[in-house]
Amino acid sequence: MTKLELQKTAVEIRKGILTGVHSAKSGHPGGSLSAADIFTYLYFEEMNVDPANPKAENRDRFVLSKGHVAPGLYSTLANRGYFPVKDMETLRHVGSYLQGHPDMKHIPGVDMSSGSLGQGLSAAVGMALAGKMDQKDYRVYALCGDGEIQEGQIWEASMFAGHRKLDNLVVIVDNNGLQIDGNVDDVCSPYPIDKKFEAFNFHVINIDGHDFDQIAAAFKEARDTKGMPTAIIAKTVKGKGVSFMENKASWHGVAPNDEEFANAMEELQKAGEALCQK
Amino acid sequence: MSEVKKIATRESYGNALVELGRAHEDLVVLDADLAGATKTGVFKKVFPDRHVDCGIAESNMAGIAAGLATCGKVPFMSSFAMFAAGRAFEQVRNSIGYPHLNVKIGATHAGISVGEDGATHQCNEDLALMRTIPGMVVINPCDDVEAKAAVKAAYEYEGPVYLRFGRLAIPVINNEEDYKFEIGKGIVLREGADVTIAATGLCVNESLGAAEMLAKDGIAAEVINIHTIKPLDEELIIASANKTGKVVTVEEHSVIGGLGSAVCDCLSEHAPAKVMKIGVYDRFGESGPAAQLIKKYELDAESIYKKVKAFI
Numbered sequence A: 001m002t003k004l005e006l007q008k009t010a011v012e013i014r015k016g017i018l019t020g021v022h023s024a025k026s027g028h029p030g031g032s033l034s035a036a037d038i039f040t041y042l043y044f045e046e047m048n049v050d051p052a053n054p055k056a057e058n059r060d061r062f063v064l065s066k067g068h069v070a071p072g073l074y075s076t077l078a079n080r081g082y083f084p085v086k087d088m089e090t091l092r093h094v095g096s097y098l099q100g101h102p103d104m105k106h107i108p109g110v111d112m113s114s115g116s117l118g119q120g121l122s123a124a125v126g127m128a129l130a131g132k133m134d135q136k137d138y139r140v141y142a143l144c145g146d147g148e149i150q151e152g153q154i155w156e157a158s159m160f161a162g163h164r165k166l167d168n169l170v171v172i173v174d175n176n177g178l179q180i181d182g183n184v185d186d187v188c189s190p191y192p193i194d195k196k197f198e199a200f201n202f203h204v205i206n207i208d209g210h211d212f213d214q215i216a217a218a219f220k221e222a223r224d225t226k227g228m229p230t231a232i233i234a235k236t237v238k239g240k241g242v243s244f245m246e247n248k249a250s251w252h253g254v255a256p257n258d259e260e261f262a263n264a265m266e267e268l269q270k271a272g273e274a275l276c277q278k
Numbered sequence B: 001m002s003e004v005k006k007i008a009t010r011e012s013y014g015n016a017l018v019e020l021g022r023a024h025e026d027l028v029v030l031d032a033d034l035a036g037a038t039k040t041g042v043f044k045k046v047f048p049d050r051h052v053d054c055g056i057a058e059s060n061m062a063g064i065a066a067g068l069a070t071c072g073k074v075p076f077m078s079s080f081a082m083f084a085a086g087r088a089f090e091q092v093r094n095s096i097g098y099p100h101l102n103v104k105i106g107a108t109h110a111g112i113s114v115g116e117d118g119a120t121h122q123c124n125e126d127l128a129l130m131r132t133i134p135g136m137v138v139i140n141p142c143d144d145v146e147a148k149a150a151v152k153a154a155y156e157y158e159g160p161v162y163l164r165f166g167r168l169a170i171p172v173i174n175n176e177e178d179y180k181f182e183i184g185k186g187i188v189l190r191e192g193a194d195v196t197i198a199a200t201g202l203c204v205n206e207s208l209g210a211a212e213m214l215a216k217d218g219i220a221a222e223v224i225n226i227h228t229i230k231p232l233d234e235e236l237i238i239a240s241a242n243k244t245g246k247v248v249t250v251e252e253h254s255v256i257g258g259l260g261s262a263v264c265d266c267l268s269e270h271a272p273a274k275v276m277k278i279g280v281y282d283r284f285g286e287s288g289p290a291a292q293l294i295k296k297y298e299l300d301a302e303s304i305y306k307k308v309k310a311f312i
Helices: A003-024 A029-034 A036-046 A067-080 A085-090 A120-133 A152-163 A184-188 A193-199 A212-224 A258-277 B009-023 B041-046 B058-070 B081-087 B089-097 B126-131 B144-156 B203-216 B234-244 B259-270 B290-296 B301-311
Strands: A061-064 A140-145 A169-175 A203-208 A230-235 B027-031 B051-053 B074-080 B104-108 B137-139 B161-164 B187-190 B195-199 B221-225 B228-230 B246-254 B274-280
Touching: A003 A029, A003 A036, A003 A067, A003 A085, A003 A212, A003 A258, A029 A036, A029 A067, A036 A067, A036 A140, A036 A212, A061 A067, A061 A120, A067 A085, A120 A140, A120 A152, A120 A169, A120 B058, A120 B089, A152 A169, A152 B058, A169 A193, A193 A203, A193 A230, A203 A212, A212 A230, B009 B027, B009 B041, B009 B104, B009 B144, B027 B041, B027 B058, B041 B051, B058 B074, B058 B081, B058 B089, B074 B081, B081 B089, B081 B104, B081 B126, B104 B144, B126 B137, B126 B161, B126 B228, B126 B246, B126 B259, B137 B144, B144 B161, B187 B203, B195 B203, B195 B234, B195 B259, B195 B301, B203 B221, B203 B246, B203 B301, B221 B234, B228 B259, B234 B246, B234 B259, B246 B259, B246 B301, B259 B274, B274 B301
Parallel strands: A061 A140, A140 A169, A169 A230, A203 A230, B027 B051, B027 B074, B074 B104, B104 B161, B137 B161, B195 B221, B195 B246, B246 B274
Antiparallel strands: B137 B228, B187 B221
């Protein structure tokens, strides 16, 4: 995909996030929007996956360790063709397969159930380990939040991944700087994030998580890195793409009302149209 | 009289893994720096490439096991019951139980028979914790023969299984030649019409001893070995309760949430009978030689005999 196509796709993914969260009247738009460009690049460019065969043995795997941003993952999977985009309207509804947090048993394309913070990375490490044991060349990607890495299990998993030199593993930290209670560095600072992963024997790359050139370069660098796992620390903006949600911790886990939803969709519509003029 | 052969079920666990490992390439064993104690060390020796030491990080081990299972491996994650079921409870619940992954949890050093290490390491709560997880199979074997058969059955079963083993060497009471293990099926070891004794783990042998003493007093106790706490063999328990009218449960576990609770759940709904729960009574254990602790906590044959006699 060209950069422009990726940007357009990301706009559609953002629309799906808002549609789902608005319909559910709950959910997590802030972190879904901050990770939308990373989701887009992973599923439309980086990962070897096939929506027609979501369980293919040699596919690349993705674990959403920050599972509450399920709307971001679901909208990406829907836009990629795993299930109808229209189903985003059933998010969090009784009887819907689109559970509040990723459910691998019922959602095509979800490789691991997650949601309880800190646990997804360990599962991703297990997948990467299985790949090494079986000498398969699939790659494993895990997306963590910068608040999530306050969980000790993240560092247990990182220690193991570094120790085992799992170079088929890429950890992406969505560094939007905010968690429920406020700024991550006010609540309990995880900084310096890059130095921590370095200390656990990761190759570390710092990028702007909304710049597709930097995202592409980072994943290529990760692919070329041998003998150690890679951590990509992606500086992002919480709520990115919806101006009134940007950089506000209050949009972590709150759904827009009808008016806010209409305004947000209009803004995204305009952003999409502007990209079409290019 | 020849000496009774005694083997700790943790030894059985290690030995069974080696045997299964030879036949099944997809079997992987995980440990958290306790391979010597959980006895997975014997597996490590034979299959070093399929033994993963996760270091002292049980929560991560549970997650790694989950990830391995999604890729077709059959992981046996091993640690002390305190850490496998206790420390990693939420990981077992959310990363293994919720997605119903094919992970086996080999939990050794369960109960007060851990002995000298004392209360911090004596897990009397694991059965309670594990049986609340939807879809989790919970097995507590009573001797070497049953433990090895249970490990094999757990491998053959598709889904999460919790296996409880002990540190203490205990008598081998089953005969390897004709022993048959089926998940969820209790075994009547001794028939009787006066009282039902449903026991699990090392308390099965102690209960047989108690039944022997009761017989001398003219009391016929029916002894049932409940090796699978979940799914519980309700049919067998109901039938026996209907026959005897009085039920005693015996377990090396808290009387809250374990076998006794499971039996009460079943009987109160389907066949109300008077039940006495013998187990660890809402308290922590303590340091001491295992055999002495079993006596002190009244889980030995003599104590069971006295309690049952007073009960009926």
